[in-house]
Structures are given as C-alpha cells and as structure tokens.
Amino acid sequence: MRSGQYTLFLLVFLFITSCVTRPEDLIIGDWNEVEWDYEKFDGFSPKDFKKIDGINLRNYSDRNLIRHEAEIWTFHPDGTIELKEDNGEVITKARWLLKGRGHILKIRYDEKTFELYDVKRLTEDEMTLHYDIGMEVRGIAKLGFERNKKEE
Amino acid sequence: MLRKYRSQRSLKHNLQLAGTTATAAGMVNVASVIAFFAFTSNVTGHMAIFSEEIVKGHWHQVIIVFLWLFAFLFGAFLSNYILLTFDKFNDYLRHALPVILEVLVLAVIGFYGDLYYMETLRETEYLVLGLLFAMGLQNSLVATISGGAVKTTHVTGLFTDLGMEISMYLNPKFRTNKELIDKLRLHFVIAGFYFSGGLLGGFLFLQFGFKVFYAVCIVLLVVLLYDYYKLIKYKFLRKSDTYYKNLILLKKGQKTPKEKKKLAEEIIKRRNP
Structure with a gap:
C-alpha cells in the first residue's frame, strides 16, 4: 500500500472511532426493568436449587445471588448506581464499573459484595444483562431493560 | 536460553x-x-x-x-x-x-x-x-x-501437536523415535x-x-x-584457559610451526571428543 492509502485507512479508522458511542456513556441514565428470564434447570436435589417466584433457580455456593426488587436502575456518570422502586424510592446505592471490552458490568456494594453481569445488548433504548457465573458460561438469569425516557 | x-x-x-x-x-x-x-x-x-x-x-x-x-x-x-x-x-x-x-x-x-x-x-x-x-x-x-x-502462548496449536504426537507414540513403529519423544517432552513442558x-x-x-x-x-x-x-x-x-590463550596468539601470528601443529591437533581433539 502507498502512503496515501495508509493515510486514508487511518482517517477512516479515526472517523469511525469518533462516531462510536462508548459503553460508559451509553449506559448513563435511567433504565426500567421489563423482564426477568431464568435459565432452565433440570436438577432434582433440593440442595442444588432454590425456588424464587415459583421458578427453580440453581444455587451457586460461592456467590450470593441478590434478587433485585428494584424497578429502575439509575447509572450516574460519577460511577454510582441507584436501584429504585417504581415510585422513585431508592432501595440500594452501589458503584458500577464496566470491564473487559465493555461487556462486563460489575456492581460493587462494598469491598466484598459485588455482582457481575454480561452486557449482552446495550443500545440507546435497550439493555440486556445476563447474570454472570464465569467467563465461558451462560448466565443463569437474563434481565431486560428499557431506557426510561420520561425521566430525561 | x-x-x-x-x-x-x-x-x-x-x-x-x-x-x-x-x-x-x-x-x-x-x-x-x-x-x-x-x-x-x-x-x-x-x-x-x-x-x-x-x-x-x-x-x-x-x-x-x-x-x-x-x-x-x-x-x-x-x-x-x-x-x-x-x-x-x-x-x-x-x-x-x-x-x-x-x-x-x-x-x-x-x-x-x-x-x-x-x-x-x-x-x-x-x-x-x-x-x-x-x-x-x-x-x-x-x-x-x-x-x-x-x-x-499458542495452546490450540500445542494441543493439536500433542494429540498427533501421542497418537504416533502409541504406535509401536514410532515409540523409540527420539525426535518424537523430544517433541512430546517439550510440548508437555x-x-x-x-x-x-x-x-x-x-x-x-x-x-x-x-x-x-x-x-x-x-x-x-x-x-x-x-x-x-x-x-x-x-x-x-576462556580468559583463564591456556588453549584459548594459544588460539589468540595463533590469530596474532605469534606461534612457531611446531606450536601451530600441536594446537591444530588440540582443536581437532576438542571438536571431536
């Protein structure tokens, strides 16, 4: 390739880079929880699963799955997150972090308590998270969100 | 290394x-x-x-x-x-x-x-x-x-090689092949x-x-x-070895024909122990 072609390639690359919204910016705002789907679990031993909302949910002894009762998740630019009820009352405050290439959402409550989610989809209007139990394992719960535009 | x-x-x-x-x-x-x-x-x-x-x-x-x-x-x-x-x-x-x-x-x-x-x-x-x-x-x-x-860092290739080498090793024809055994050792390491x-x-x-x-x-x-x-x-x-000292002197042309012959014999001896 000639130097002109290199420059053109570099300019196109820089243009694309400048047009793309970073996940850290995209996630800021209010998100309404619209769905909770659980992974199907075929275990029969009562030790292996617990029942939540009438659905068998597998127990993972090394982690405590926090069942969110919040309806709205508010991500602030300063790295804090508020989990709110539908009426706007704040249930929990925590810190949010994006890891990897922006595909892992870490919600840290304190030094020892945190949750990890795979960010499966993140657009202007929709966000889908999978509760993460390992790098190569499918999430046990899928959370669907829609951006709350009323609040903005 | x-x-x-x-x-x-x-x-x-x-x-x-x-x-x-x-x-x-x-x-x-x-x-x-x-x-x-x-x-x-x-x-x-x-x-x-x-x-x-x-x-x-x-x-x-x-x-x-x-x-x-x-x-x-x-x-x-x-x-x-x-x-x-x-x-x-x-x-x-x-x-x-x-x-x-x-x-x-x-x-x-x-x-x-x-x-x-x-x-x-x-x-x-x-x-x-x-x-x-x-x-x-x-x-x-x-x-x-x-x-x-x-x-x-190429584990995919490593496991492919290991798979092939183990299959060869299990075949009696190749079991004593030194090159194969060396490769197996290296890949297991x-x-x-x-x-x-x-x-x-x-x-x-x-x-x-x-x-x-x-x-x-x-x-x-x-x-x-x-x-x-x-x-x-x-x-x-090397600095303390008379053999290497003599080699340096040979390079500098400070050796007699008799000494050169003796040194040549020593070189051959060292190269083919």
Whole structure:
C-alpha cells in the first residue's frame, strides 16, 4: 500500500472511532426493568436449587445471588448506581464499573459484595444483562431493560 | 536460553526457554482475566469475538478488539524486526532486547495497576492492549529463536501437536523415535508450565493484586540473567584457559610451526571428543 492509502485507512479508522458511542456513556441514565428470564434447570436435589417466584433457580455456593426488587436502575456518570422502586424510592446505592471490552458490568456494594453481569445488548433504548457465573458460561438469569425516557 | 539460535539449540535450551516463558504467559493470562475480564496471551478468542461484535453491530467493541489484535501483531512484528535489524550485535543482546522491552511494559502495567488504576473502561482497554503487546513480543521471540519449536502462548496449536504426537507414540513403529519423544517432552513442558503459571498468577493476583506483574518480571529476569551469567562464566573461563590463550596468539601470528601443529591437533581433539 502507498502512503496515501495508509493515510486514508487511518482517517477512516479515526472517523469511525469518533462516531462510536462508548459503553460508559451509553449506559448513563435511567433504565426500567421489563423482564426477568431464568435459565432452565433440570436438577432434582433440593440442595442444588432454590425456588424464587415459583421458578427453580440453581444455587451457586460461592456467590450470593441478590434478587433485585428494584424497578429502575439509575447509572450516574460519577460511577454510582441507584436501584429504585417504581415510585422513585431508592432501595440500594452501589458503584458500577464496566470491564473487559465493555461487556462486563460489575456492581460493587462494598469491598466484598459485588455482582457481575454480561452486557449482552446495550443500545440507546435497550439493555440486556445476563447474570454472570464465569467467563465461558451462560448466565443463569437474563434481565431486560428499557431506557426510561420520561425521566430525561 | 537466549544465546543459541535455531539449529544451535539443544533440547535442554528449548525446555528451559519453554518452561520459563510459558510460566510468564500463563501468569499474565490468568491475572488479566481476573483483573480485566480479557484474555491476553491468546488471540484465537479475540478473533472470534471480533467477528461476533461485527455481527452484533457493537462498533466500540469492534474497534477495541481490533486494536488489541493489532497490539499482539505489532509486538510480534517488533520482536522479529529487532532480531533482523540488530544483526551486528551478539546473539544474546539481540535476543535479550525484546525480553527487556517486555519486562518494561509489564513493570509499567504492574506499577500503574497497583497505584493508579481506577477501574475505568478506558484504563482497562489500554492495559489489556499493553499486555497483548508484551505477549506478542514474547511469542514471536521464542518462536523465532527456537525455529518454531517453542510457542508459549499458542495452546490450540500445542494441543493439536500433542494429540498427533501421542497418537504416533502409541504406535509401536514410532515409540523409540527420539525426535518424537523430544517433541512430546517439550510440548508437555509448555502445557504444564502454562497451566502452573496460570494457577500461580491467579493465586498471586488474589493475594497481592497487580504486584503479580512484578513476579512475571522476575521470571523474565531469570531468563535474561541466566544467559548473562553463562556468558560471563564462559568469558572468564576462556580468559583463564591456556588453549584459548594459544588460539589468540595463533590469530596474532605469534606461534612457531611446531606450536601451530600441536594446537591444530588440540582443536581437532576438542571438536571431536
């Protein structure tokens, strides 16, 4: 390739880079929880699963799955997150972090308590998270969100 | 480990190089998975992710994964470029330069991660980029100087080779083939040390955080200093050995024909013990 072609390639690359919204910016705002789907679990031993909302949910002894009762998740630019009820009352405050290439959402409550989610989809209007139990394992719960535009 | 080049290398040289560099690669890979949720010593997964992100239309991720792949490629390029460009230097220095560069990169990442890392996405992206660059440097260097025999971060290829070699070893026709046995030993050493490096890296990261990268630097410094020690030792031995003293005098033309004949006999004796 000639130097002109290199420059053109570099300019196109820089243009694309400048047009793309970073996940850290995209996630800021209010998100309404619209769905909770659980992974199907075929275990029969009562030790292996617990029942939540009438659905068998597998127990993972090394982690405590926090069942969110919040309806709205508010991500602030300063790295804090508020989990709110539908009426706007704040249930929990925590810190949010994006890891990897922006595909892992870490919600840290304190030094020892945190949750990890795979960010499966993140657009202007929709966000889908999978509760993460390992790098190569499918999430046990899928959370669907829609951006709350009323609040903005 | 670093002094000898391709055909001059023995199995022992390759085993030592494979053991140490595979440990370093395993440590870096697991530490980066825990710290950044990204693999850094292999690019097969990143290539698949690159395609996946294009299909999904996640353009930010596409750019980041592209830059990560490029960083590994650039590391491999730079390592080999150094080997080709500095051909006037002695082999040890030429081969040591990419390792010194790798140590510097890892030390900076360890230092930054330990004292300044705020866990923002941008920092994560740059630090993973640095680690992939370091692994590209290392992989290219060991592959080049070992003539392709050692590739410390290429586990897919390693397991393919191992599968083929084990099947050959189980066939009585090849069981006593020394070349096959040497290859098997080498590949088991790479796999074993890569795995143990991963365990060690994971354990150290959970205990000491980013200081684990200083431990990787120590492993690589062992590689550098081991050969440096050998060089110094041989230099010292040569200086004190009358045989080498006589060779120097022969070069300078300060020997009688009788002494030359005697020395020639000694050279033949030493070369064919």
